[in-house]
Amino acid sequence: MRRFLADRSGNFGILLALLLVPVIGAAGLALDYSNALSVKTKIQGAADAAALAAVAESSPGVKQAFAMSDDGEVSIGVADAITFFKAQLESDPDFTLDEIAAKVVKKDGRLYSIVDYRATVKTTLSRILGKDLISVVGQAIVEYQTEIYRDFFLLLDNTPSMGVGATPKDVAKMVANTPDNCAFACHIVKNGVEDKNSYYNLAKKLGVTTRINVVAQAAAALMDTAKDSRKNSNQYRMAVYSFGEKAEDTKLLEVVSPTTNLGKAKSAAAKVELMSIPKQGYDNDQQTDFDRALTQVAEKMGTAGTGMTASSPEKILFFVSDGVGDSYKPANCTKKLTGGRCQEPIDVQYCNLLKSKGYRIAVLYTTYLPLPTNDWYKSWIRPFQNEIPQRMKACASPDLFFEVSPSEGISDAMTTLFKKIVNTPLLTG
Template sequence: MLGRFFRDRSGNFGVMTALMLVPVIGVAGFAIDISNALIVRSTLQAAADAAAIAAVAETSAGVMQAMQMKSDGQLSAAIEDAKKVFIGHAKMSEEYELKNFDVDVVKTGTQVKAIFTFDATVPTSLARILGQSDVTVGGRAEAVFQTDTFRDFYLLLDNTPSMGVGATPADVTKMVDNTRDKCAFACHIVKDGVEDKNSYYYLAKRLGVTIRIDVVAKATAALMETAKSSRKSSNQYRMAVYTFGEKAEDTKLLQVASLTDNLDQVKASASGIGLMSIPYQGYDNDQQTDFDRALKNIGELMGTAGTGSSAGNPEKILFFVSDGVGDAYKPSSCTKKTTNGRCQEPIDTTQCEALKSKGYRIAVLYTTYLPLPTNDWYNKWISPFQSQIPTRMQSCASPGLFFEVSPSQGITEAMNALFLKIVATPRLAS
């Protein structure tokens, strides 16, 4: 009987099964625990993704903070927001223990970058048989937002006597029909501080004639609303407005509005832009349109051109509005014939090139110089180079930033279109 017992093999399967049962259950349990851990990781990863995206969302506190900063650095507002979003999405429970989570949101140039990391432990059940009490899971989420370019705009508006011409052919005709010398220009005469109410400037007002500078002033004011609606933060665009001068006796640049991000203030100031006055007809041989001087002087005011990467490093844009005909004393450098040194010519682009070489971008709005076929002065001096005026104005502009507006078009719409074209172009490379 004892011999038969030792020779009997019928119970081997049961013994082996008993011996194998522990590791089999452990491995199966470990697979189940790993599956649970992956579910937890997926939940936490989704929360981290949401937190990183929220930190750099276009309307987030972090991006608003970044747009206000003048230099690079960490964004505390974005970090706090990201942590709150993560906790809200993580669905904390007893199924896991969150060991650590961290977020860093930094502005570098025009880039806002959020990096979120986390790790957690998930308790095991059946895998404990194998001595595995928990499973560690972790993850990382990254999101980037590209902030818009910061720009300073310097508007240089030609308000010299030639901008007193009627704004439309109908306005020109009305002036010609109601002046004894068939003049289309509403000359603004002010002598010793006293307005000449009999000047053509006031005649135009009585006739209801709109002159070119009035339309430019209205368009400049309206442009501020376009800029306000286009900016992502209150300090993204700053504006300054200058004209060629208040009076012909002192033709230095007139500051209409100093550089500021208070565009409502600029709008109010621009609404009052007026035509340069002269003390009497033919004063200084009508040499009030000195483009060379005006462009040189505005360049001295604009400061160093930046890349647009921050409020402290803005791009510099010269927004130049004119009819393109110079009239100044240039006895030796004029490109056309002169009379006693008086130079009437299309704009000389030498100063434009000097400004562009400094890194400034020049946007040119050319208000088409209206032909005046009934005017002897026009026929003799301007008509011969009429076709060259737009070509020279376009040469003054930076590539792609030229716009011509004819009398039948709206200057307001043209200024807005040119501005939107500027802000839609990529920023300068650093």
């Protein structure tokens, strides 16, 4: 008996057998919890989407909330959230959905959409330790502020290139009726007096619509959209700027300062004219300085706010242009120079600087139409024609870029961008 008790052979095998269960169990727990986290990510995504759907633009829940005079629960939105949630996870074998609850509440001018869920995930190796299920719990919260305060700064490109015909038909008419086959309606003003022979006047006589005409009309129409969309009279302020009144003094021109009087802003926007020049080819046509315009408009915009109160509005730059810069820029031009003259698609570093300060940029790119009969276009613009829309899109904040030719409806495009901005819910948790 003493020899048997003193025998130590075979201890390793016994210890291994004893340790094998907790080792496999621990590995199983790690594997199963990793799988549970993956499942939770999937369910959380569905919950976020469901909460957003309940307060999406034109959803029944939002319509009901707007019709409510007081705070309270919005019953229609609850059904929408649950239906949307279940539709995304229907028949998913990775888990069992044990509980789903939703609530949409209007409180203090905001809508809160809340989706709670509880699910169980079956384990594999963890069963060795007696753990057959892992519980997954989560919540998604979306806040839709019905009265977000915003300042809109419309920067309208009115430089000479915006005097080109708005449509191919308008371009052809100008070319056919000018001795030098010019597609541009140059706005010539000498010593403060309009030149009766300028192509700008000719365009008016011919009934030719220029790009700047269409842009001014669209900017004016936007004021009506803003007026119809606001929930109170001081929710939106509008300001309008152009690149300048005349080529001899190119600087940011404040057409109308930020105002809640949208009728006043509409009237001012409608009167935006093409920048005048004293003669064709003045200053080597270097009047389209995007870098300067974006820098100067930032000084007008002030600090970007949260939008939660009238004293802390969001700041949105609404930039409308054909996207081709032409300025004196002897250094850092992104394309080849002619002396110090820089002709290039917009340099997006100035857009990025604005976005880094919290401003949102909505870009409406009025397609730069090819001018096949124009030697200047063929030599300098055509080589980078395909880059123009790419640069303009890069200038814009996410999902706030729109390209449109004037014949397709600039006014409709501007309205679409505006509605994208004002109808964006905020995912808060």
